[in-house]
Amino acid sequence: MSHSAAPATPWGSPGPAGRAESPESTPAAPGNSRPPEPPRHQRAPRMAVLPLHALLLASVALGCVGMAGALAGFWWVLPVAVTVVIVVLVTAAARWLRVPSALVTVLGLAALILALTVVHVSDHALLGFIPTPGTLDAVGSLWSESGSFVARQSAPYGHNAGLALVLSALVGLVTVFMETALLGLRMAGLACVGILALLVVPALTLPGSVSIWGLGAAILAALALLAGSRVWGATRLQHIAPTPGGLPRALLVIAGVLAVSLLVPTVMPGFFSGAFPQGSSFNSERAAGVGPLRAVGQDLRESERVQRFSYTTSDGQPKYMRLMSLSDFSQPEFFPQTDNLEEGLDGLADPETNPVSRENPVTTKVTFEDYNEHWLPAPYAPTEFTGIGDEGWSWNPRDLSVFSAGSEMSGGTFTVTSSAPRATPDAMRSAAPSDTNGDLADYLRVPDETPELISSAARQLTEGAGNDYDRALALQNGLRHNFQYDVNAPLAQGYDAGGMDSMGQFMETRTGYAGHFAPAMALMAREVGIPSRVAVGYLPTTPVSDSRGGELFQVGTGDAHAWPELYFEGVGWVRFEPTPGIPTTPEYAPESGNEPGQDASGQPDQTPGQEPSQPQEPTSGPTDEQSQPPAPATPEQAQEESGTAFMIPLWVLVLGGVLLLLVLLAAVPRLIRGHRRRARLADMADASLSPRERANAAWGELEDLSVDHGGSPKASDTPRVRARHMAAGIPAASEAVDRIVSDVEHASYAAPDASWKPSASAADLGTVRDELMRRADRGQKFRATWWPASIFRR
């Protein structure tokens, strides 16, 4: 616009030149004007921020109703409520102050961290609210505490500081997510996903899933969200056409859904790590989750050893502490049977109902530490339990496992009397063939899904063996010699132990751990007609001296184990040890070629069917446990330790995560600014938009450019005055500025004119930007690029 051509106006107004407009050619013709288009890309109608936040608070509260069923009492309400209220207050204030949307979410997360710090770990924070590395440690310990707590308990959960933190974090995260979805993205439907996330807790922990009340409250919350969002303006505008910035928005939505679905399991550690499912949070139902064999692997891979229980024995020897056995191999994942149990433990002590040998009784006194199973650990075969009371116990006559519906036993003690079967090679070699039609039929059933490799290997290994004992020995030693022990590889390659699903690949890779070896041998034994089952429990451990000078055996996660038990008529169920990671085999089942000095290095090529050497002490009748030298550190433990050595330390991960987060945070203003610029340039070129919207887009961008470069346009200045100030600094771009400002003046103040088109182009904005950049010093350039001031004003 050429100011010089205009007559000087009084009172200092710049004389706007006549732009070839004549009153005759462009009369104000109201009849000519089109009906106003619904404004599309310009800011949607104002939202009623405070009612929407009240709605958010109410929805989260309703969503938590379902959670109440999974938690005993109302101990969790206060910490969760304080967290949520702080988050809501902070985000509401930020919205009210019209802070940019992305920053509101960041602020919400910051408020969440603050709230969690203040409510849960204020003792470990600077001044009670500033997080320090110590705070992180405290959170970490609370976190793992909650994990073991959830794993050890069954729903409903009582008071626990760790669980309170986890719940607060979960609900707080969901609140931030819902706030972003509802007010930031104006997508009430997406916000409802947050309510869904809150339902995950009861859905996973409660056998009967979510209560009708919880479900009703959640539905009510969702309906309220949808209705409230309409009432208070948190809805998107009608236009469905692809909008610029649609992709970032879609990515944001996907990221949100992913975050919720990934974070929820993460904050509830009890679901995904735990011991045996019957003892984990999944209750005694076979509903879902982890089978005992997979749990063994998880326990072995656990980086931190958790002490489960300790015991002393009357003979001073460590025992295989057995929990339960698996005999039904028809499922993809094996589970113990919990039906047909006998109530009370009187029957166990009665020789009529429990007709096992009672010779050489050994008493074992067990003290639970961090123990959360439904099954009692006991050496085989138990004949009497004392000190546990009578209530709630039942036993399985078939495998002598002892079960309780409850699982909280930490700190408790009991004594078990047991008597090992008199297993000798001779007795087993001369054992009569098993009756395949009686009670043992179940133990001989080979499911159809059994991989062909199992039966072929079984036949190959037992070729030439003349009796069941020799066959069993051949199977055990064949597995020990031809297979490799590795607790991590199966998980990495997708055939973690647990059931029939993993067997095929195990047979092919010949690599696995006890969870693979035990069922493999059991299945092979069935193939060759020996009744078998898989026992799950704990390995014997190295003794430590207890306070009274006795030998105390401590058992922890690294000692989890599984082994096959084979039945020999007249002897009973006999343990074998096919897992090569365990250095010693039972004395009655010697590893062939087990000469001194050879077990460590030599892997003599054990041909199938090779006759094992005779045991040296056939008549002493030692039980396997007695003869078993205590394993100083089982290879499984060693494996686990070496695994830890290669793991990246947690603090590196945290530091890396924090750094990544900081980098992302630092890039946020630039990203927002770039997104806005692209959206506006797209708007300017979008012919479907009204000329006014296109002109406004160009003007908004021009103003933001000016602000980014240190300009501070006054709201009381007219567009023309602001443009004049701006152009004063960049005379080379003054024509471009004039075009843009005359467009916005026309768009905002002129009579509606269907034929009018904005004259400014994206190139004009480019000129302005280049000029500004050219004249900026290094600091200004940096600020304009990375910390554009315009995103902090609306």
Next chain:
Amino acid sequence: MEQFSTHTRAILDRMNSVIDGKPTETRTALTVLLAGGHLLVEDVPGVGKTMLARTLAGAIGGTVSRIQFTPDLLPTDITGVSVYDQVRREFEFKPGPVFANLVIGDEINRASAKTQSALLEAMAESQVTADGTTYQLATPFMVVATQNPVEMDGTFPLPEAQRDRFTARISMGYPDADAEVHMLAGHGSGSPLKDLQPVVDIHQATQLVDHVRSLHVSTAVRRYIVSLCQATRTHPHLRLGASPRAALQMQAAARAEAALAGRNHVLPDDVKAIAVPVLAHRLLLERRSGTDSAQDVVRAILDDVRVPTEDGAGSR
């Protein structure tokens, strides 16, 4: 449009040829004429108030009358009287000086309030009622009143209700030295008003006013005007703010300003340009407001009120 700027340019040139060194004041006077309003010129005697009024009158064709207000002036001396025609044996209305296209009210604050109000009533209603008969005033109709500062002797200050009827108030101020020298030279050979020929006739003048009325005022600009007026009503330094009539006259003046700038729509810049002369004389300052003049308050308000760029929304 061409015609409009030609005519207005001619009027301004003509006025500036007579009034030396006062382009701003002449332009305001023209703006008020185009806005269909009335102008109040306030200053000490002898700075050319009457000259300005007469120059404006002389530049446009049409009838001009001049009323010298004195303390003994009667209302009928302005509006006219009915006199008995003895030949026709009936009362006949003799129109007063107010029946002209341009009425110059000289030293209006020297007349009594009663007489002042007679003129102001005519200004507001564009009509005069005498003996039950209503007589329409001429179109266009503009009053240019001059007044001395109220501190001068023998003056009756205009009540605020009456000041409100003037679209704008300007002060002439002393000319600068060059202009005064120029004036001395030019006026030496007699009054410059003598050979002042109209540059537009009255019909063209009406067309100019009509054109200004047709200018588009967007909602955003209207909102801006209202915001300014509302700001005067709540300003702590003001006892009396701008009336809704002030808002109406601001819009009219802004239209004229935009038309003079060659546009057919009004910008907030136009509003800002006319805000001080249109608003300042209507405002009553608080007694304890320090040394701020009403003009300063208006400027402060202009500096404070946000300029909207879109309907309903604030400036982004």
